[in-house]
Every structure is written in structure tokens, then in C-alpha cells.
Amino acid sequence: MSKSEKPTEAVDFEKALAELEGIVKQLEAGNLALERSLALFERGVQLARACKEKLAEAELKVSQLVKDKQGLFSEEAFKEDKD
């Protein structure tokens, strides 16, 4: 497993999930050499872990659009009125 194959920071969930699904299918079909199975498994664990970590760190980011003097919108942080 080379380093370049590791999921990048901006992990694409859908792509990662599709790849993971493919790996599970291959493993379930069997008929693979043990070494190949283990390599696939390792890649699968990597993908699953990367996705899980990304999901876990999810924090809702909220901004609002504010019109400036030229009538252009710019984004700024939105402060909620908490209960």
C-alpha cells in the first residue's frame, strides 16, 4: 500500500464509500489470495476510518450573507440567539 493511496484530507465520502463497497464485494466473493485479501482489508479499514474520523469532527458551520455598500454580498459568521 503506497502512501499516495491514502485518503486525502478532503475525503470524498461518496467516493470512499463506493470504493469500500467494492472492496467488501471482492472479499465476499472469495477466491482471492490471502495476501490480496489482507491488502484489500487494510485499504477498507483505512477508508472506513478516514470517513468516520471526518464525520466525528463535524461541527456545523453557519455564516450569513451581508450586503455591503456596493450592493455585493459577503459572508460573515452568524451568531445565533441561544435559548
Place this chain on the structure above:
Amino acid sequence: MLGEYFSDVWIEGEVSNFKAYPSGHLYFALKDEGSQLQAVCFRHSAHRLKFALEDGMLVIGHGRLEVYQPSGKYQAILDAVEPKGLGALQKAFEQLKRRLEKEGLFATERKRALPSLPRTVGIVTSPAGAAIHDMLRTLRLHRAHVKVVLFPAQVQGEGAAERIAEGIATLSARPEIDVVIVGRGGGSIEDLWPFNEEAVARAIAASRVPVISGVGHETDFTIADFVADVRAATPTAAAQLVAEAWEELETRLSDLATQLLESLQQVLFEKEQAIDGLARHRAFDLVAACLAELGHKVERMTGTVEGATRTKLSVTVAALTTLDDRLNRQNPVAQVLRRKVALQGLAARLEKPVLALLFRQGARLGQAGAGLDVLSPLASLGRGYSICLKADGSVVSRIGHVRTSEDVRLRVSDGSIDCRVERTGKTDTGGY
């Protein structure tokens, strides 16, 4: 003069001969079965009408009576007109709904599917209302991995519809936005009114991205709901639609992780079965039998041969011992057992989180497995040994095992040789 006496009159009738002039003034007649009266609704009053006048509509108008001097005819100057029966807002709602429906704005085939995994959600609502609060709480609750861009809009009163429409257009023009939610919390029909206005309906229809409407409560239906790609019953329900995809993704991910582990366990189980099967293979018994036979041979030789042949014997014994050692070293049964232990260790490690270790172990196991073929009993046959089998499959290791004329089969490296026993004889040191 006349107006002074009839400055506050209500006139009921059917609208006929309706004309809207470019100036904004409305001209029509109000009639019943036996009479009719010309009516005018000047621009400043016409502007306030919540619905559009149509021929045949039953209305009640309020205003004053005047004489139109050029013709000398009476006419009513109306400052307010209400449809008879339905309220004005209701009438306007029905009219706009009918018109947009005719245009195809509500058509099912226009509805776009929500993005499978929304990442940036635009929201058009009041920054101070309950709706934004409910929506953000819902998104957090379901751990939606999204960014929210709020377009703060006044959602009721004069100018609200234009502001909401601007919000939809502005958000949908931003490339990062992949779905827009437009909505507000519950209120009276007047409060919800902007969502029944054409400007909002047009903005929703023109949006680049799918629009979810979440206006008022479950029972409130607005024009915006009809045009929206998805109608959510409330702002909270709208946020849920966005969050759902993320919740599904999380479920799918943990399902896949479980399947991944199970599939590898299955692979390892099958490999273990294969190795077990190999270890139990009768071919290994044959090798063991060969080794035992060699042992007996050595014993017999040691027992029967004396003196002058001793030197020759010791050389033979040494050669045999080396051979025996070599065979023992490569004893496939022991190898297989060692490998099975390694495999069980591997399976045990699978339960542990230290996966890196698993892979190292697995790689070693893979190499060991590859070496297994070299050690198969077939390789021994390749070195010139053969195995003699009786018709019932049992191994012939002593002359007493066979009778004269019995058919036997010799197993050699690349096949078998069928033979018939001619005669048997005890081992002769001088023979081959």
C-alpha cells in the same frame, strides 16, 4: 354634490366588461339581473387589491357615487373590492395557484431530486425567528456534515416577498450551494402571505439548485410549497431532509465496516479450512508410512549385517539418517500445524484494534502458504519414491500385505502404474 350623499356605499354585483388600463386604473360594470352600474377603481386603490378582478366574479365594492359628466351617467368610484364568498387572500391564492399550475410550475417532472449528500445548504429565513433556530438545532442533532449559508430575510409584511425572492436567487447563484431551504415558522395567513406571492414562486422555479419549502405548520399550504422541489411540513422537517442523507451515510459506513470485518473473517476461515484439509490429506499418511518403512529397513539392516559389511552399512545408515532428517525437517504435517497456529493467532488478533500487527502477521502467513506447495508429498514422489496402493486404497508397506497375482497401483510423481504381483521376497541386502 351627489358624492356628498353617497360617499360611503356598498355595491354588490357581478363584474362585467372588465378592463385594466396601462395607467393602472380598472374599469368595469357591476350588474345584477335587472340593472348595471359603471365602476372605476383608480390606480392607488387598485394597487391594494389582493386578487385580480375577472368578468363573472361576484364582488362587493365600497366607494362613492359620482356622475361622469361627459356622458351624464352615474358611476361608482370604488376604493375597495372584496370577492363575495371567499376572502380576498383566499381568492388571490386560488387565482395564482391556477395560473402557475397552468404554466406547469407545479409539474412533477419539474421537481428535482435533493442532492444525495448535501454539503452546503442555503437558508432563506429571518435571522431572528424560531425557524432558523429549529433548523440549526436539527442539523446539529443529526450531525449533518454541512455548511449553512443564511440569507437573512424579513419573512412577513410589505416587501418580504421580494426579499425572500432575492435570497433564493442570491443563494442559488453561489456555486458552493447545493440545496436551498426557504421557510418560516407558523403564523396567520397574513404572516405567511409572502410565500403565496408570485415573486417567491418565480424565484423558486428559477433556482439553479433544488429548493425545499418549510413554511408554517403541517396544515399550512402555500404557493411556495407547490413550486418547491420538495415540500417539508415545517422548517424542522426541511432541515431533517438535509440531515437524513448524513445519517444514512453514517449507518451505511458502520454497516460496511462490519461487513468488511466479517468478509475477512470468512476469508481466514476458508484458508484455515483449506490448510486443515491439507493436513488431514491421506498423502501425508503415505509419507509417514514411507518414513516408518525406512526406519524398519535400517533396524533390520543393523540387526542382520555384521563384520565385513559394517563399513558399508555405516555409510548406508548415515545416508539414510540424513535423508530421514531432511524429511523430518520438512515434515509437512508439522509445517501445517505451525501455520495453523500462526493463523489462529491471526484470527485472534483480528478482534484487537492493532490492525498493523495483523497485516504483518498476515503477510508472513501468505509467504508460508506459498511455500506449502514445495513441501507437498508430491515433491517426495518427484524425488523417486513411489507409493504402492491396494485396490481398496490401503498402502502396501510389507510383503504380507499382498498375494501373488493381486493387482496393485504404484503412485508416482506424475501419475500411476498398474501392476500385478508376480512373487514376493524378503529384503536381500544384495538386491536393489
